[in-house]
Amino acid sequence: MYRVDISDTADYELDKILAYIAKDLAAPQAAASFIDEVYKCYDSLEENPYIFEKCHLTLTGLTIL
Numbered sequence: 001m002y003r004v005d006i007s008d009t010a011d012y013e014l015d016k017i018l019a020y021i022a023k024d025l026a027a028p029q030a031a032a033s034f035i036d037e038v039y040k041c042y043d044s045l046e047e048n049p050y051i052f053e054k055c056h057l058t059l060t061g062l063t064i065l
């Protein structure tokens with residue numbers, strides 16, 4: 001089995017997304033469901049790292065609001 005490494009930046013951005021959903025949208029259950037789905041994707045990638053085609057797109061300095 002492989003291991004998915006999550007960068008500090010990705011982890012930080014995910015925390016911001018979760019805070020937005022839970023607090024700004026007042027939907028903590030939706031945030032919990034969202035993170036559950038993210039972790040399922042991580043697990044799936046660990047079990048089968050070739051499930052998706054390699055991404056060739058490079059984005060520098062992109063912030064999604």
